[in-house]
Every structure is written in structure tokens, then in C-alpha cells.
């Protein structure tokens with residue numbers, strides 16, 4: 774491995790994403806970023822399925838201040854954040870240069886109050902994503918993808934997303950994900 778690649782690898786490791794595959798080759802320009810909160814980690818699991826199907830790097834969006842473990846408290850805080858159009862601080866992020874290694878960004882979130890959690894906006898709004906393709910995906914208790922606000926706030930080329938309501942890991946969700954990715958031309 775060349776020194777430059779090694780340095781990049783170390784830097785990316787610090788930021789939480791790795792730009793190079795184990796053999797030192799650059800990844801295929803696809804990043805999956807996601808936020809996931811509940812103990813079931815539904816969106817995390819969906820994100821991992823997608824990343825493994827398309828061979829993408831993964832980055833987890835986390836807030837600097839964790840939401841309470843209590844469901845009702847988090848529901849209340851999330852509602853206040855929507856009302857205030859808040860941008861909660863993040864634990865870590867990546868630089869624009871790191872983001873620019875990717876031209877396709879899958880953005881995953883649990884639907885919170887018929888929208889993406891505000892932390893997803895904190896993350897996405899810190900980059901210039903124009904010229905990139907953004908593909909939303911979500912898990913929910915029953916709502917649809919709820920990506921209207923996301924499409925309004927983020928300047929990028931959006932493609933059709935997928936929401937799995939009542940997500941459960943397993944064959945049925947894997948089939949839905951594969952069908953969607955194949956419709957987008959990512960998998961056979």
C-alpha cells in the first residue's frame with residue numbers, strides 16, 4: 774500500500790468511514806449514511822443491507838447529546854426539535870473533501886414526526902451535495918418515506934427512495950431492498 778493511501782486510510786478511519794477496500798483500491802463512490810435510535814436499530818440494519826448489496830461505505834450520524842433511552846421523552850424532544858427547526862450538534866462528521874469521494878449518497882433515517890430526524894439535516898446541510906445523487910431510505914411505524922422536507926432543503930439529484938414500515942430483518946425486507954436497488958440499476 775502506498776504511503777498516501779495509508780494516510781488517507783488512517784484519516785478516514787478517524788472520521789468513521791473507510792474510502793479504500795481491503796486491497797487498497799478506491800471504493801465505488803457510494804456512501805450510505807444513516808441515523809438510527811431505537812433499541813431495535815431498524816434503520817442501521819437496513820443501512821447495512823444496502824451497503825452490503827451495493828458495496829458502499831457506511832457512516833452513522835450520531836448526536837453529540839444522546840437522546841434519552843425513554844421512548845416518550847425522545848418523542849417529545851424530537852417534536853420540539855421539529856417545531857424549532859433545530860439542528861442538533863453531531864458527535865462526528867466528515868469533511869467536504871471526504872464527502873467528495875462519493876457521487877451517490879444513500880441517506881437513511883427512522884421517520885420521526887413525518888420527517889427525517891433533525892440530526893440528518895445537521896449532517897446533510899454541512900455539505901455542498903449539488904452534483905451528487907441522493908437516495909433516501911427509511912424505516913417507520915407505518916408512515917411513508919416522508920422525504921418531502923428533505924427534498925426541499927437539500928440541493929442534489931434525488932432518486933426514488935424506499936421506506937419499510939414495521940421493518941424486521943430477514944428475507945422479506947431483503948427482497949424489498951433488492952427489488953428497489955435493482956429498479957435503480959444498482960444490482961442485477
Ligand SMILES: Cc1cc2nc3c(=O)[nH]c(=O)nc-3n(C[C@H](O)[C@H](O)[C@H](O)COP(=O)(O)O)c2cc1C
Pocket residue numbers: 808809810811812813814815816817844847848849851852882883884885886887888912913914915916917939940
Ligand atoms: C421520536 C419518534 C418519532 C416517530 N415518528 C414516527 C412517525 O411520524 N411515523 C411513523 O410511522 N413512525 C414514527 N416513529 C417510529 C419509528 O420511525 C420506527 O420505529 C423506526 O423503525 C425506528 O427506527 P430505528 O430503530 O432505526 O430508530 C417514531 C419514533 C420516534 C422515536
